[in-house]
Amino acid sequence: xxxxxxxxxxxxxxxxxxxxxxxxxxxxxxxxxxxxxxxxxxxxxxxxxxxxxxxxxxxxxxxxxxxxxxxxxxxxxxxxxxxxxxxxxxxxxxxxxxxxxxxxxxxxxxxxxxxxxxxxxxxxxxxxxxxxxxxxxxxxxxxxxxxxxxxxxxxxxxxxxxxxxxxxxxxxxxxxxxxxxxxxxxxxxxxxxxxxxxxxxxxxxxxxxxxxxxxxxxxxxxxxxxxxxxxxxxxxxxxxxxxxxxxxxxxxxxxxxxxxxxxxxxxxxxxxxxxxxxxxxxxxxxxxxxxxxxxxxxxxxxxxxxxxxxxxxxxxxxxxxxxxxxxxxxxxxx
Ligand code: GLV
Ligand code: GLV
Numbered sequence: 078x079x080x081x082x083x084x085x086x087x088x089x090x091x092x093x094x095x096x097x098x099x100x101x102x103x104x105x106x107x108x109x110x111x112x113x114x115x116x117x118x119x120x121x122x123x124x125x126x127x128x129x130x131x132x133x134x135x136x137x138x139x140x141x142x143x144x145x146x147x148x149x150x151x152x153x154x155x156x157x158x159x160x161x162x163x164x165x166x167x168x169x170x171x172x173x174x175x176x177x178x179x180x181x182x183x184x185x186x187x188x189x190x191x192x193x194x195x196x197x198x199x200x201x202x203x204x205x206x207x208x209x210x211x212x213x214x215x216x217x218x219x220x221x222x223x224x225x226x227x228x229x230x231x232x233x234x235x236x237x238x239x240x241x242x243x244x245x246x247x248x249x250x251x252x253x254x255x256x257x258x259x260x261x262x263x264x265x266x267x268x269x270x271x272x273x274x275x276x277x278x279x280x281x282x283x284x285x286x287x288x289x290x291x292x293x294x295x296x297x298x299x300x301x302x303x304x305x306x307x308x309x310x311x312x313x314x315x316x317x318x319x320x321x322x323x324x325x326x327x328x329x330x331x332x333x334x335x336x337x338x339x340x341x342x343x344x345x346x347x348x349x350x351x352x353x354x355x356x357x358x359x360x361x362x363x364x365x366x367x368x369x370x371x372x373x374x375x376x377x378x379x380x381x382x383x384x385x386x387x388x389x390x391x392x393x394x395x396x397x398x399x400x401x402x403x404x405x406x407x408x409x410x411x
Contacts, residue, residue: 085108086106086107086108087106087107087108087129087130087131087151087392088107088108088109088110088128088129088130088131089103089107089108089109089110089129089130089131089132089133089388090110090112090125090126090129090131090132090133090148091109091110091111091112091132091133092112092117092122092125092132092133092134092135092138093111093112093115093117093133093135093158094111094112094113094114094115096111096133096158096381096384097111099378099381099382099384099385100133100385102385103385103388103389106389106392107130107131107392110125110129112125117138119139122138122144123143123144123147124147126144126147126148126152127147127148127149128148128149128151129148129149129151129152130151130152130153130154130392131152131153131154131155131156131388131391131392132144132148132152132154132155132156133156133158133384133388134155134156134157134158134164134165135157135158135159135164136157136158136159136161136162136163136164137164137350138164139164140155140157140164140165140166140170141165141166141169142166142169145166145169145170145173145175150173152173152175153174153175153176153391153392154175154176154177154178154387154388154391154392154397155170155175155176155177155178156178156384156385156387156388156391156397157177157178157179157180157384158180158380158381158384159179159180159371159380160179160180160181160184160371161179161293161294161320161321162177162179162293162401163293163294163295163321165177167401167402170402170405171402171404171405171408174405174408174409175405176387176391176397176400176402176405176406177400177401177402177405178383178384178387178388178391178397178399178400178401179399179401180379180380180383180384180387180399181240181399182240183375183376183379183380183383184241184370184371184373184376184379184380185240185241185243185244186244186376187370187371187372187373187375187376188241188291188319188370188371189241189244189245189248190248190373191319191345191366191369191370192241192245192248192289192291192317192319192343192370193245193248193249193252195317195319195343195345195364195366196228196233196249196287196289196315196317196343197228198343198364199315199340199341199342199343199362199364200225200226200227200228200231200315201225201226202223202224202225204364205223205361206223209223226286226313228252228253228254229252229253229254230253230254230255231254231255231286231287232254232255232256232257232284232285232286232287233245233246233249233250233254233255233256233257233285233286233287233289234257234258234259234276234281234282234284234285234286234287234288234289235249235256235257235258235259235273235289235291236258236259236260236278236281236288236289236290236291236292236301237259237260237290237291237292237293237320238258238260238264238267238291239291239292239293241291241319242258242260242289242291243267245289245291246258246267246271246273247271249287250271250272250273254287256271256272256273256274257273257274257275257276257281257284257285258273258274258275258276258281259275259276259277259278259280259281260275263275278301278306279309282306282309282310283309283310283311285310285311285314286311286313286314286315287314287315287316287317288302288310288314288315288316288317289317289318289319290302290316290317290318290319290320290324290325291319291320292320292324293320293321294320294321294323294324298321298324299323299324300323300324300325300326301324301325302316302318302324302325302326302329302330303325303326303329304326304329304332304333307329307330307333307338307339308333308338310333310338310339311339311340312337312338312339312340313340314339314340315339315340315341315342315343316330316339316341316342316343317342317343317344318342318343318344318345318346319343319345319346319370320346321346322344322346322347322348322349322350323348325348327347327348327354327357330342330357331354331356331357331360334357334360334362334363335356335360340362341362341363341364342362342363342364343363343364343366344357344363344364344365344366345366345367345368345369345370346368347365350367350368353365383398383399386398387399387400
């Protein structure tokens with residue numbers, strides 16, 4: 078039953094055409110159905126997954142009880158093309174004995190590079206300078222034109238010391254920044270090795286010149302940056318969010334940026350990516366990027382490889398290396 082023995086090949090439903098070329102190698106063993114267009118609607122998703130043993134999903138697709146139910150009881154694995162998996166109802170999957178997998182490790186450097194890129198670009202006012210020239214208003218060198226801030230000795234405050242937080246810490250200190258962090262658990266070895274110091278969340282907000290978020294979106298982290306937190310930050314500080322939009326209360330952030338409670342923000346993610354408020358788009362002290370922190374060729378290729386390995390392993394009854402709900406495996410063994 079596990080391998081669908083004696084029946085046709087197990088079906089794998091792939092929700093996005095981009096991934097089509099990466100899943101070629103699954104075609105020998107599986108009936109691979111790739112959604113041929115860019116955006117799959119909820120209705121199309123519910124129909125597409127029917128009869129699937131595996132689903133390859135994107136972070137923009139809500140994979141909940143209804144989708145799993147529509148797939149059917151033969152569903153074994155949901156392989157998400159992302160490190161974050163807040164789009165998937167993991168407890169519901171575990172209850173159904175369905176493996177959920179993600180793509181950690183391979184986009185760490187790419188996302189941390191984006192954090193530093195946003196930081197440097199904001200401090201050095203790169204986007205404002207570019208806009209000035211393009212507007213035709215630049216009239217030549219001036220001693221105080223677009224004065225920025227140097228990053229040497231500035232404090233990088235990292236919220237969440239996972240893989241991305243750690244690599245950000247290493248890059249920031251290589252650039253001459255002092256690094257502090259807040260995390261649920263302290264890592265004294267890392268502190269010592271990279272000269273990084275632990276602070277409480279409030280202390281970190283008060284001291285940092287840059288606050289960078291690298292926590293997953295959970296009930297605990299939703300709106301963890303709101304009015305109180307933004308008011309604790311220095312008026313010269315920057316907020317960088319390359320994690321998930323809802324970690325920040327976006328309307329409070331807009332107010333903070335307008336009223337200069339903080340100096341600026343670099344945002345790769347938004348509360349609703351399909352609808353980014355004009356108010357946010359019209360602020361000059363922000364850089365907005367379209368959820369491209371992991372968009373390097375290196376990272377996206379490696380993510381595709383892992384997505385394919387995860388799905389194949391789970392269907393072949395091998396524990397996938399990037400299983401986010403190991404309980405499900407334990408249940409299978411017990
Ligand atoms: C991107 O946001 C990811 O979670 O991989
Ligand atoms: C994600 O890969 C993280 O651990 O930060």
